[in-house]
Amino acid sequence: QDVINRIAAGEVIQRPANALKELIENSLDAKSSNIQITVKHGGLKLLQIQDNGVGIRKDDFEIVCERFTTSKLTEFEDLHKISTYGFRGEALASISHVAHLTIISKTKQDMCAYQASYVDSKLRDPPKPMSGNQGTTIIVEDLFYNMPIRKKALRSPAEEYQKISDVVSKYAVHNASIGFALKKHSESNDIRTRPKSNHVENIRTIYGNLIARELIEFSIDNSQFKFKAKGYMTNVNYSTKTFQFLLFINHRLVDCQVLKRSIDQVYETYLPKNSHPFVYMSLELDPANIDVNISPTKHEVHFLNEQQIVETITSTLETKLLGSNN
Template sequence: ETVINRIAAGEVIQRPANALKELIENSLDAKSTNIQITVKNGGLKYIQIQDNGVGIRKDDFSIVCERFTTSKLQKFEDLSSISTYGFRGEALASISHVAHLTIQSKTASEKCAYRAQFIDGKLNGPPKLIAGNQGTQIIVEDLFYNMNVRKRALKSASEEYQKIADVVGKYAIHNASVGFSLKKFGENNDIRTPVGSNQTDNIRTIYGNSIARELTEFSLEDDKYKFKANGQMTNVNYSTKRMNFLLFINHRLVECQSLKKSIDQVYTNYLPKNMHPFIYLSLKLDPKNVDVNVHPTKHEVHFLNEEQIVEIITAAVEKKLLGCNN
């Protein structure tokens, strides 16, 4: 049974950046306004994430790492949000099967913080009382210590770190009002975005001013297919060799090749040959219309009326590019 759980967990958690993405989403779900991340060895040795969110009650420590246990689905209708957030209640459980997991947390209503370690989905001893501020600190150590094959398949620590920085940067842009920081243990911050910042400033901080100064905001709402889209796109004065496409669907960082290619195609008429834009796009769809069969870790999503929605967004982008803004 442990082996099966471990294999399943290895499917959900494929690399450090992937584990961190789940942890960031948990901190955001917990209404944190400040999220600080420290890693060692590209996250393979150590990932620490500290937030100032609502915290985990002492009594809930025993269940947070049980598979399919979540505090986030209260009503039956909430089940539809599975389609955006994937298989819920799987992240911490999975991490505890493939790494050493320590959780420290304090809620507003409790006087003290508690700290506990987890192994294979279970508490390794009762939570211990300690001093601490409100919020949650999660430490993931020795990722894949029990999965040598997976460990060998990973890239170098510096490449894994790049993937981590990429994820943190994108979430910092999407959640601009939340403060984010990322650093390697014992070093200075590589990323730091202040609490209460805005998207353009965070794009400047993370991707540089050459992008930030050429951005145009766009937003659209469609009644027929019931979606909203808003974002930032570079104009014709900016271009790059590899397209930067930051896509969030219902606040989850995802990939969607059809949308990416379609938007990129528009720019080919306006940019030098083989050059591409920077696009940040937040798309809000009815959760019922996002394909539940795509596993969240595969990242690539499909949704109902994809072709039509892609076409509408692409047309809006083209209109903006042409400057006929109506």
């Protein structure tokens, strides 16, 4: 049974960066305003995320790592996240099958923090009281220690760190009201944004002023296909080797190749050969229209009226781009 669980978990958690993505989502769900991430050896030795969110109650420690417990938990009754994300409460359970997982957490109500370790989704010992501030620290150690083949298939620690940094960068731009910090163990922060910041400031901090100073804002509110899209795109004075596309659909970081390709095509007409734009877009769709049957690791998303929505977005961006060019 453990072997089967482990294989299933390995499907959900494919590499350090997507384990971290799930952990960041959890911290955001917990209404944190500050999220600090520490990484050792590309996330394989250590992946730690500390937030100041609502915390986990002592009584819930027992079940947070069981699969599909999501909506049973006390602090989370009002969350609309299931309909928004279509994701099924298995991130912590999966991580506990393929790594050493420790959780430290304190809620507002509890007098002190509690710490507990998990093996194969079970508490190892009852939660131990300790001192600590409100919020949650999730410590993931020795990821894939029991999956040597998976571990071998990963890239170098430097490349895995790059993927982690990419995920943190994108979340930090999208969630500009929240302070993010990312550092390699014992080094100074690689990424640091301040709370109550804004998208442009964070793009400047993380992606540089060359991009930030060329940004054009866009905002679409379409009643026909019931969607909103807003964000920033670079104008034709800026180009980069690869298309940097930060896409959030209903606040979840996703890929949508159809949209990506069609935006890139717009720029192809105006940019020098082999150069590409930077686009950050927050797209909001009726959750009922998003294909929720995608597995949590397949970040590729499809939705109803995809072709029409993509065309509407693309033509708006093209108009903006031409306007800025004159």
